[in-house]
Amino acid sequence: MEENNQLSIIESIDIQNIPAIMQKINAMQAIVQKTLRKDHDYGVIPGTNKPTLLKPGAEKILLMFGLTSEYELLDKIEDFGRGFFSYSVKCLLTKNGKKITEGVGHCNTYESRYRWRWxxxxxxxxxxxxxxxxxxxxxxxxxIFKIINDDPYTLANTVLKMAKKRAQIDAVLTVASLSEVFTQDLEDMAEYVRDDEEIPVMDTAEAESIRITFGTKHKGDTLGEIYRNDRGYFDWLMKNERTDPVIKKACETILYNYESSPDNTQMPPS
Structure with a gap:
């Protein structure tokens, strides 16, 4: 019966239309690639072949195609005794009430990024x-040191949202065969992408000790040295939207400490 169904599908295909369909798919892939922004809509992990689609990029693709997303909780485990939370979510993409495709996503608090913390x-x-x-x-x-997360109860909503995000991206990647263009490897992106809630609180000494690892002008310099020697570059780092959130936070900490002191001419020690 299954073989007959497969033959029926093949026989129903209009071979003459396949080149035109593939041309449209390629055109849409090109438009998507041109529209999305690197480091915002997708991220590129050094050494990998394909960029990783991020949530802002997935949402932008949904708008481009006029698609609506709906979510269904397929399974959940909420074990407060063990501090274990697990969710499986399905994302259904529709257009004008008609189903287009779907994706699934799962997340739980035993995943390394949630079970442990640095x-x-x-x-x-x-x-x-x-x-x-x-x-x-x-x-x-x-x-930094790796220790077990002793407060997993605060992560229930976080892993639920991650399961939802994974389901959404899984569904979006099937639209116009976008899995040929992007991948969904969230484990590899764990160190690449930082949520605001993951930005650590730091004191002034820690903020000053952070070293810049990019560029040529100040590569290897600490933020304290840059604040003291090149305020223009320091201000640029703090205001640039592409600056790492941790560096931005450190710049703000340094600026607040020295410019809110009674003697606002005080500078970081050499």
Whole structure:
């Protein structure tokens, strides 16, 4: 029966129209690529073949095609005893009330990015031996430690939204065969994309110690050094919309500390 159904589908295809359909698909893919903005609508991970579609890009594609998204919770586990939360979501894309395609997404608090968290050295609990913990240097030159997340209960809504986001992107990638253009590898993007809620609170000394790892003019310099020696570049970093949110936060911390002090001529120590 299944083989007969497959033959029926093949026989119903108008072979003459296939080149025209493929041409339209290619044209739409080109328009989408031209319209979306790098580092906002999609991200490019060094060493990968295809860019990763992000939520703003998925939403923009829905608007371009005039599609509406609807969501259905397929499955959920909310175990307050263990602090485990899991959600599976389906996203249905429709146009004028007609189903176009659908996608599914899942997320739970046992995923690495939610079960564990990275903290700075002075935020490691006193009852933990730092020598026993996994540590690394972050992209700003600070030593950070991996500890278990002891408050998973605050993540229930976060993982539900992530499941919804994954379902939406999964559905969008099937529109106009956009999976040929973009990928959905959220695990690889975990370190690439930062939500505002993930930006750490830092004191002035920590903010000043952050090193710039890009460009040529100030690569390797700390924000404290840049604030002291090149205020124009410092202000540009703070105001540029493409500046990493952590660097922006650090700039704001430095600026607030020194310009709100009684002697606003005070500068970071050399």
């Amino acid at each position: 903290v700075r050295e002075n935020d490691v609990p006193e009852n933990m031996n730092k020598d026993d913990l996994i540590s690394r240097t972050d992209r700003f030159g600070r030593r």
